[in-house]
Amino acid sequence: MPIYNFICNECGEKFEQLCRISWQGTVTCPACKQTDVKKVISLISSHGRSGGDSSECSGKSCSGCSGCK
Ligand SMILES: [Zn+2]
Structure with a gap:
């Protein structure tokens, strides 16, 4: 379980x-x-996410990353 x-x-x-x-609460x-x-x-690496978009994410709110939406 990832920590955000x-x-x-x-x-x-x-x-x-x-x-x-x-989670979208x-x-x-x-x-x-x-x-x-x-x-x-x-x-911390999150398991279960497809693709490697986490390495491309700047950690801010980008539109192309599934973790930032
Ligand atoms: Zn505050």
């Missing part, structure tokens, strides 16, 4: 959360309780 890193767009808090691969910042957070793919 999140950065809060409101206060800049960085935190981690375990997520299922198909919302994440709440633990510091300010806002849900305006962006997901950053961690360096």
Whole structure:
């Protein structure tokens, strides 16, 4: 199960959360309780993902990466 890193767009808090691969829920910042957070793919390899797009992902919100949508 991959660990996703999140950065809060409101206060800049960085935190981690375990997520299922198909997880598409919302994440709440633990510091300010806002849900305006962006997901950053961690360096921990995630099993079950086809292709090698994780190596192409900059870790920011790119449109071409399945992990960033
Ligand atoms: Zn926050």
